[in-house]
Amino acid sequence: MNPLGSLGRGVRRRGRQLGEMAALLGLLMRPRAYLGHPARRRIVFTLFRRQFKNTGVDSLIVTTMVAMLVGFLLVFLLPATAAREQLLPTFSELYILMIVREIGPVMCAMILIARAGTAITARIGFLKVFREFESMHIMGIDPVALFFVPIFWAFPLAMLLLVVYFNLFALFAAFLSLSPLDPDLGARTLIDTVLRQVDLQDLLVVFIKCVVSGFIIGLYAIYFGSRMRGRARDVARAMHSATTRQFIGIFGANVLISVLAYS
Amino acid sequence: MLLEVRDLTFRPSEEVDLRQVSFSVDAGECVVIRSPILLLGTRLLQALIGLEDTLAGEVWFEQHNMVAPLSLARRLKLRRHIGYVHRVGGLVSLLNVRENIVLPLSYHENIERLRLAEMTREVSQSLGIEHLLEHEVDELDASQTRLVNLARALITGPRLLLVDAILEGMREEQIAQATAVVSRYRQRYGFAVVMTARTRALPWATQVYELRDAGLHRVED
Numbered sequence: 261m262n263p264l265g266s267l268g269r270g271v272r273r274r275g276r277q278l279g280e281m282a283a284l285l286g287l288l289m290r291p292r293a294y295l296g297h298p299a300r301r302r303i304v305f306t307l308f309r310r311q312f313k314n315t316g317v318d319s320l321i322v323t324t325m326v327a328m329l330v331g332f333l334l335v336f337l338l339p340a341t342a343a344r345e346q347l348l349p350t351f352s353e354l355y356i357l358m359i360v361r362e363i364g365p366v367m368c369a370m371i372l373i374a375r376a377g378t379a380i381t382a383r384i385g386f387l388k389v390f391r392e393f394e395s396m397h398i399m400g401i402d403p404v405a406l407f408f409v410p411i412f413w414a415f416p417l418a419m420l421l422l423v424v425y426f427n428l429f430a431l432f433a434a435f436l437s438l439s440p441l442d443p444d445l446g447a448r449t450l451i452d453t454v455l456r457q458v459d460l461q462d463l464l465v466v467f468i469k470c471v472v473s474g475f476i477i478g479l480y481a482i483y484f485g486s487r488m489r490g491r492a493r494d495v496a497r498a499m500h501s502a503t504t505r506q507f508i509g510i511f512g513a514n515v516l517i518s519v520l521a522y523s
Numbered sequence: 524m525l526l527e528v529r530d531l532t533f534r535p536s537e538e539v540d541l542r543q544v545s546f547s548v549d550a551g552e553c554v555v556i557r558s559p560i561l562l563l564g565t566r567l568l569q570a571l572i573g574l575e576d577t578l579a580g581e582v583w584f585e586q587h588n589m590v591a592p593l594s595l596a597r598r599l600k601l602r603r604h605i606g607y608v609h610r611v612g613g614l615v616s617l618l619n620v621r622e623n624i625v626l627p628l629s630y631h632e633n634i635e636r637l638r639l640a641e642m643t644r645e646v647s648q649s650l651g652i653e654h655l656l657e658h659e660v661d662e663l664d665a666s667q668t669r670l671v672n673l674a675r676a677l678i679t680g681p682r683l684l685l686v687d688a689i690l691e692g693m694r695e696e697q698i699a700q701a702t703a704v705v706s707r708y709r710q711r712y713g714f715a716v717v718m719t720a721r722t723r724a725l726p727w728a729t730q731v732y733e734l735r736d737a738g739l740h741r742v743e744d
Contacts, residue, residue, distance in 0.1 A: 299628075300629065303622075303630065307617065383617075387617070390616070392615050395609060395612065395614070399607070399675075400605075401630050407617060
């Protein structure tokens with residue numbers, strides 16, 4: 261076993277994968293193929309709505325639970341670090357820094373991977389196992405334009421929805437936890453204090469994180485599902501490969517965007 | 524000549540060994556290919572649309588060789604005038620039955636929603652599957668799946684209909700219904716039919732062939 265040879269083969273395999281993913285991304289970003297035709301557009305939007313519901317809307321319950329736990333936790337950590345009169349400003353600062361900027365986008369991306377990313381990889385894998393791509397090709401239909409595009413674009417949109425939802429419920433949980441500590445605290449005061457701390461750069465950074473994370477999850481889910489060989493046992497392997505890379509991808513991207521934006 | 528197959532030879536494998544297959548189909552003709560092993564027939568039909576790894580030969584459909592190395596986009600464009608009826612599967616599980624039936628029409632043509640609904644109703648009523656339109660694909664049994672496949676192929680008004688042994692194992696009334704509907708749509712659109720069969724075939728065949736001894740042989744009935 262030559263370690264240098266193995267390393268070379270590994271690098272070459274990764275390089276080939278990156279090339280294939282870049283080609284797939286190019287196809288998914290080409291709107292003319294699927295939006296230039298009114299009837300085709302109708303199918304794409306139908307599938308997009310269905311996918312958006314499966315991806316985003318159906319993840320709302322788990323997002324609510326996680327967001328509320330994170331909101332409670334943030335307040336639980338507060339008394340040790342802040343005097344009573346500093347409670348609200350300290351909380352707001354921490355909320356923006358931790359929940360809005362950092363934890364929210366990462367948590368939502370993880371929920372999306374667990375709830376929808378793996379499901380999409382498996383679904384596409386089974387389309388391949390049951391030779392449904394082949395039947396689309398027989399009908400003269402390009403599955404990339406028709407089926408992958410709505411799946412791909414549903415992810416960033418679902419990410420945006422989930423992050424907004426996550427932030428709102430974390431704030432709601434924080435309000436419930438802060439109320440016993442400061443009985444005079446009103447919801448309006450809390451919201452005003454938090455909003456004063458948010459600036460345009462924070463919103464832009466969160467937006468970019470959502471879109472980039474959504475693209476990463478969607479691209480890996482489609483790529484690993486569609487490159488399967490068509491055997492049932494490959495489905496689990498494809499899900500495993502996709503999930504691992506999605507996690508690494510979203511953590512890497514989130515850290516990189518934060519570093520670039522705030523350094 | 525609508526379809527001409529010249530000396531088509533498959534890459535030999537454990538499943539398929541077919542050599543020098545030749546036949547031709549004129550517009551409106553009905554060709555039946557009897558195959559004791561249904562898989563052989565399936566592979567032959569798939570080769571006609573360029574889905575098989577063939578070693579040699581040509582398949583000419585509307586002045587284009589379907590087995591020549593073509594770009595995917597070109598190949599997809601050529602297949603839009605061919606209706607293919609699968610014996611097993613063939614439907615898209617992301618869509619329900621109604622969406623499956625209108626899929627090729629919606630994709631290739633620009634037809635009003637109302638007209639599409641009307642065409643779907645007509646073909647599904649003829650085949651006795653109108654009660655299945657809102658069902659998911661995995662709720663269908665094997666015969667229903669074949670009938671939905673048939674509805675999807677017929678609604679497009681193809682120039683060539685490839686039918687993969689769908690009558691095998693069907694109930695008599697389903698066979699009668701499917702045969703009558705194919706006949707009616709054939710009169711309307713004038714398409715040619717190439718059908719594989721083991722025991723049950725369309726009754727109005729103009730040519731009958733048999734797959735045996737690794738080749739295709741004409742049967743004079």
